[in-house]
Amino acid sequence: MSTLTTTNPATGEPIETYPLMSKQEATAKLEAAHAAFLEWRLLSHADRAPYLTKIAQKLRDNADDLAALMTQETGKLLKDGKQEVEICAAIFDYTAKTGPDALADEERTHGQNGARGVVSYQPLGVIYSIQPWNFPLYQPVRVLAANLMTGNGCVLKHASICTGTGLRLRELCIEAGLPEDLFQVILIDHDISDNLIAHPLVRGVTLTGSDGAGRHVGAVAAKALKKTVLELGSNDAYLVLEDADIETAVKFSVMGRLYNNGETCVAAKRFIVADKVYDAFVSTFVDQMKAITMGDPTDENSQLGPLSSKDQFDTVKGQVDDSVAKGAKALCGGTAPDRTGAYYPATVLVDVAPGMPAYDDEIFGPVAAVIRAKDDQDAMRIANDSRYGLGGGIFCKDEDRALKLARDHFDTGMIRINSFGAADPNMPFGGVKDSGYGREHGGFGMKEFVNVKAIFLP
Template structure:
């Protein structure tokens, strides 16, 4: 069975890759297991030197790699270049900081001495999505390879060229065979891979269903897992917010990557005192967006990642409309070739409606009017998701007070949820568990081993 690129702008097929056979999968696991046995003992500085080379190669090949992203999942070319930049920054961040993150941590004890030793655990299997094909991989690969683990990636089937390109870059950077392995396999193989005793940890970024399945496999096999799943992020605009700034951030926070981001600003929760003005200004910006080929620099609206994605989003929109929501703008598929859906603004959304409870992965803005902070917080927390969110107010102390009450893994004040190498990334509730990036990300898949030295029978450990 072939894994194939389908250009979502034209819906025409592209390059094909053969799915791995059982024998080939076994060979790659053996290679990864063999690599781990030496990689774990490789000095951290040498591991980080490889990551630094990966970071540089991403920059050197940025234009070529950006075109691959745009071809395979339809991202605007400028945003594809931005993705390569943030991916490169993540590898460089761990290249620069991993050694300090992995230093022994001294513990205060009454007698003798004790410390925590951070040690790798083995092969980590990552299941990655299509929406950020380089960045999502970097979040897992960079910290774990620095820590001495080795990585096997089952990437999304619609971005095979991106998947292969990442493995090629690691090889070019000098990573030993098996330190980073791309797996061209279907989703049905994940359970079997999770059962393999040589694989010690599991990580997935993707849908709730996929995350639940992987968590079940991890639990059955008593393996550590990290999940980053869906989101329905609240974007809270208080009555004293700088409205022009809030509108600008709402537009950027929702429409980036065609709205195909777990941390996109999906629910605009706006104080009724400013809701009409906010809605009017935001609608004007959305209405004037330029539709076209995502590979052209002036395009602002491209296709979704696939025809299936466009069909699913359109179905969710139509269900919400039929349930009584109002359409301020858009609301249907575009009458043109490709996986296009009109940028849409929905209002009067109530509990029980599809858009209220489900994640809409695309350029759909849901606007809610509320009476004050308390109602805003209540609505924000009335969700099964808990990934990110943002609060807008000229009074930062007030915004912080609201942020403290939001049930999510991340809250940003006066800017939409975003990502940076030094900031921990992750959620709660049905948005998953665990953290990626920052020093927290490198400690997810390591053995935090306690070394206890008695105060009797020998000299105590000296610290530098």
């Protein structure tokens, strides 16, 4: 029997070993979820809402243990894990509160005589959710909450390194009263996953991951005529314009690059700085990045923990080394410490140019790429010079001007002005270009996997 073993990236020590499921076992979980869906779909939205509220409370009641488990499996700072649990609870609460109105039937008219029409948002069935390791609780929760409210069932294939968190989430949902088979967690390899996507009982597929993974899953799903939502990687640009407040820009740039150990799809990654303020920004930014305390993620004094795994460490190290070999210069960091664990330091690269991983690709770790722009217009051009389009930011004292740039010119799904943040239940989340398609949060996620049914009355 094949197995997988989770490992603590801070110590290199194994945590737990789990058996992988066969195709037959995984299919049985899918069939059980579908059977549960057939009953769940008959509940009204208002009747589903209390289940979500109870799950939110279960998450809060177990916040310390959940945060500790996520830190153990992925190396995220313990305080970040506690914040993640609260975000997840807030998502369930938000979905329970807003779902019944967002998904209510709509009255329309049709025909020359204005006859009555009804638009109804009906559930589809079981949604297959493929999720990554960087936010072990949040990634599956944002899919689960929306689809439970819609009336769908859910089968989760979580990243192997955070298997324990995925299984614990299911346990807590059941403890909160959710029907036992409605939400399943399966431990399978990629080949079985592809087979599952094609199964007739899977009615939609959602994936968060790399653009490479998105291309593969999107293609497999398209061949089976399954709708997908793909939230993929990014290389988010944060613009520091000529009138930016440097103190504000540096504060949120450090936060935006190091949040969750830099392993965030909407992290600030490229810092595009107008020539007029370049020296002032870089000097202060490097000083603050140098001062970051890297250490044990369970220590409240640590500001930066290890990367999620040895593989992730090797990837980040290779991207930095390749960028430096092609002409980038590390003003701080850039060299891994001689210590146990997948630790990589806060790093600032300058002289970054096209053809380098730091310019072209996503570095999923605490590495900032600083790019000089001639002026504000050039900064906006460079920001959009990317195959990605998830998020971004603008530092600019003139908020009206920043709003116009964000709305009319920034080719991404999300833009932060003079701030940094990851996600909010009330605002849509998602991107364009190679960052994928579809939206979650803000009520949009609840309508991604529905049958928008038109009913014509005479």
